[in-house]
Amino acid sequence: MSTTTESTNTPGSTTTTQNGTTTENGTSFAPASETLGAVLAPGTRPPRPSALSASLTFGWRAMLKIKHVPEQLFDVTAFPIMMTLMFTYLFGGALAGSPTEYLQFLLPGIMVTSVVMITMYTGVEVNKDIEKGVFDRFRTLPIWRPSTMVGYLLGDAFRYTMAATVILVVGLVLGFRPQGGVAGVLGAIALLVAFSFAFSWIWTMFGLLLRSEKSVMGVSMLVLFPLTFLSNVYVDPQTMPGWLQAFVGVNPISHLVSAARSLMAGSPDTGEITWVLVCGAVSIAVFGALTMRLYNRK
Amino acid sequence: MRDLAVETSGLVKIFGKNRAVDGLDLAVPAGTVYGVLGPNGAGKTTAVKMLATLLRPDGGEARVFGHDVLREPDAVRSRVSLTGQYASVDEEMTGMENLVLLGRLLGHRRAAARDRAMRLLEAFGLTEAAGRQVKTYSGGMRRRLDIAASILNTPDLLFLDEPTTGLDPRSRNQVWDIVRIVVAHGTTVLLTTQYLDEADRLAGRIAVIDHGKVIAEGTPGELKSSVGSGSVHVRLRDAARRPEAERVLARELNTPVQLEADPVALTTRISGQDADAGAERASRALAALAASGIVVDDFSLGQPSLDEVFLALTGAPPGERGPARTDHPATGRNAQEEAA
Ligand SMILES: Nc1ncnc2c1ncn2[C@@H]1O[C@H](COP(=O)(O)OP(=O)(O)O)[C@@H](O)[C@H]1O
Ligand SMILES: [Mg+2]
Numbered sequence: 146m147s148t149t150t151e152s153t154n155t156p157g158s159t160t161t162t163q164n165g166t167t168t169e170n171g172t173s174f175a176p177a178s179e180t181l182g183a184v185l186a187p188g189t190r191p192p193r194p195s196a197l198s199a200s201l202t203f204g205w206r207a208m209l210k211i212k213h214v215p216e217q218l219f220d221v222t223a224f225p226i227m228m229t230l231m232f233t234y235l236f237g238g239a240l241a242g243s244p245t246e247y248l249q250f251l252l253p254g255i256m257v258t259s260v261v262m263i264t265m266y267t268g269v270e271v272n273k274d275i276e277k278g279v280f281d282r283f284r285t286l287p288i289w290r291p292s293t294m295v296g297y298l299l300g301d302a303f304r305y306t307m308a309a310t311v312i313l314v315v316g317l318v319l320g321f322r323p324q325g326g327v328a329g330v331l332g333a334i335a336l337l338v339a340f341s342f343a344f345s346w347i348w349t350m351f352g353l354l355l356r357s358e359k360s361v362m363g364v365s366m367l368v369l370f371p372l373t374f375l376s377n378v379y380v381d382p383q384t385m386p387g388w389l390q391a392f393v394g395v396n397p398i399s400h401l402v403s404a405a406r407s408l409m410a411g412s413p414d415t416g417e418i419t420w421v422l423v424c425g426a427v428s429i430a431v432f433g434a435l436t437m438r439l440y441n442r443k
Numbered sequence: 444m445r446d447l448a449v450e451t452s453g454l455v456k457i458f459g460k461n462r463a464v465d466g467l468d469l470a471v472p473a474g475t476v477y478g479v480l481g482p483n484g485a486g487k488t489t490a491v492k493m494l495a496t497l498l499r500p501d502g503g504e505a506r507v508f509g510h511d512v513l514r515e516p517d518a519v520r521s522r523v524s525l526t527g528q529y530a531s532v533d534e535e536m537t538g539m540e541n542l543v544l545l546g547r548l549l550g551h552r553r554a555a556a557r558d559r560a561m562r563l564l565e566a567f568g569l570t571e572a573a574g575r576q577v578k579t580y581s582g583g584m585r586r587r588l589d590i591a592a593s594i595l596n597t598p599d600l601l602f603l604d605e606p607t608t609g610l611d612p613r614s615r616n617q618v619w620d621i622v623r624i625v626v627a628h629g630t631t632v633l634l635t636t637q638y639l640d641e642a643d644r645l646a647g648r649i650a651v652i653d654h655g656k657v658i659a660e661g662t663p664g665e666l667k668s669s670v671g672s673g674s675v676h677v678r679l680r681d682a683a684r685r686p687e688a689e690r691v692l693a694r695e696l697n698t699p700v701q702l703e704a705d706p707v708a709l710t711t712r713i714s715g716q717d718a719d720a721g722a723e724r725a726s727r728a729l730a731a732l733a734a735s736g737i738v739v740d741d742f743s744l745g746q747p748s749l750d751e752v753f754l755a756l757t758g759a760p761p762g763e764r765g766p767a768r769t770d771h772p773a774t775g776r777n778a779q780e781e782a783a
Contacts, residue, residue: 178624181566181621184595185625185628190549191555192550193549193550194547194548198547205544205547206533209540210533210536214535277530277531277534278527279531280531281492281497281527282592284496285495285497285520285525286520286548442499
């Protein structure tokens with residue numbers, strides 16, 4: 146005869162486990178009270194990290210994710226190479242007499258287009274993390290709240306730099322010869338990455354706002370296609386109808402392209418550069434604020 | 444009176460027309476394990492999220508160690524930690540990276556964060572898996588890592604939202620052991636669960652919630668005595684003796700006896716005042732069977748299930764009290780009072 150009484154377990158009868166041993170047979174792991182006790186010892190709480198430190202830590206997280214899923218770098222290398230090759234050889238002969246000649250005009254613009262296109266992955270990443278619940282943990286930490294988002298964007302800035310570098314190398318191989326030299330090119334890339342960092346706040350906003358990864362993608366396309374194509378990237382706007390010229394004229398991407406061209410050509414256009422910086426600041430102020438509002442209320 | 448870790452009064456959260464949390468009153472004493480027991484959809488996760496500052500309450504008040512969750516969220520955040528119902532660790536990163544990341548975010552320097560992470564992984568039996576991506580972990584390992592991440596900074600209050608749902612029995616026992624160790628080191632634990640058994644084993648006090656309100660509160664003993672101590676299952680050696688065994692049990696326990704489909708099995712309920720008395724009466728019944736010369740092959744005293752608790756408290760199984768569910772708070776409360 147065997148007798149099992151399950152209900153004689155009273156809440157106080159936990160003494161068997163206080164010393165860390167478990168009565169289960171075949172359990173490969175027994176929680177160890179002594180080891181845990183050392184970690185749980187009170188009085189070891191450090192002060193909360195600074196805003197910069199928290200942001201950099203989240204940036205480190207973004208880099209770790211690139212390390213673990215290197216396939217995601219495919220998007221920032223293959224896509225820009227394809228864009229550069231495609232448009233150089235597709236339009237080069239017709240628009241400028243030869244691909245090499247067209248490339249001198251196209252390269253800064255195609256670099257801007259590619260990098261700005263890549264910014265949409267920010268929204269997708271944010272959206273994916275929300276679904277997995279990682280966000281909930283971050284949001285219960287007593288840290289500077291925007292640091293989570295700044296972290297994403299720091300990781301993205303790395304990707305932007307990488308995409309820009311890839312395009313530059315392809316361009317140089319194909320015969321791109323910037324008059325502005327190393328300083329001019331680096332200046333243009335720095336401006337582009339800074340603008341993209343600021344512009345990406347629109348995607349963190351959409352990443353928090355929209356329900357699924359797919360809808361984030363959809364909205365991104367809807368915004369990015371007109372913004373990058375209805376610009377001065379591919380041709381001189383003077384051949385366009387008046388209403389289109391008006392749009393191209395106010396499109397921030399056109400200003401960014403003009404600024405980048407001027408830097409790479411060795412004759413920086415301070416007017417355009419200022420325009421770009423102001424646009425970036427406005428973007429952070431507006432979309433950054435909206436992002437944090439959504440983040441806090443989510 | 445002891446300090447309260449959590450104190451809510453009339454807490455409300457509404458999703459559209461759904462009153463997910465509907466006037467919740469809780470008082471969780473510090474230094475204990477407090478169980479919040481309720482079926483799926485009772486509002487447990489919603490309540491915990493409000494207490495952990497992840498959701499804004501739509502009404503009522505909630506204080507954590509005296510800090511209002513709406514007015515002083517950072518004060519609350521610095522003292523609590525949440526292990527959500529769904530793992531909140533990063534699948535693509537390794538166990539080690541997950542813990543170091545959180546250590547850094549809690550303000551530890553790099554070396555200290557690594558050191559803490561290593562010791563936690565060791566204490567949780569994850570040293571070997573430390574360098575592997577979390578997506579390769581089993582459910583139990585993931586849950587352990589999640590809890591490790593939550594106690595990284597020795598929170599004063601730890602929320603565990605259904606920590607063992609979906610785990611195998613062994614992993615469940617490990618989680619229970621961890622909870623006991625954590626609370627022994629002075630952390631208050633608020634644990635939500637769908638299993639009476641789990642709340643009974645771990646919690647000093649239990650609140651039973653349904654449709655966003657507390658429908659019963661007390662020590663596990665008090666709760667069980669309101670329900671009866673549970674059911675007695677008996678298996679006889681000889682099916683022919685069953686009618687006689689039925690009479691003996693009915694006499695000794697003074698409750699109706701149910702004959703199971705299995706010709707040697709009988710089940711009955713014990714209506715004792717507390718668990719110990721129930722066990723005592725059960726063993727007396729067993730002795731009476733033996734005295735009558737009936738051979739018992741197997742005997743077990745089961746806990747009342749959550750369903751039985753609900754049946755006893757509300758007169759209906761969980762989620763089936765149609766009229767009590769209403770969009771109008773006033774009538775909702777009336778219906779609730781009538782049911783109680
Ligand atoms: N974000 C949400 N939006 C709309 N309804 C929700 C949301 N979260 C929970 N609910 C609803 O609120 C009720 C309580 O849910 P929940 O707190 O998750 O219950 P439990 O954790 O006890 O299973 C359910 O009816 C659920 O459908
Ligand atoms: Mg839940």
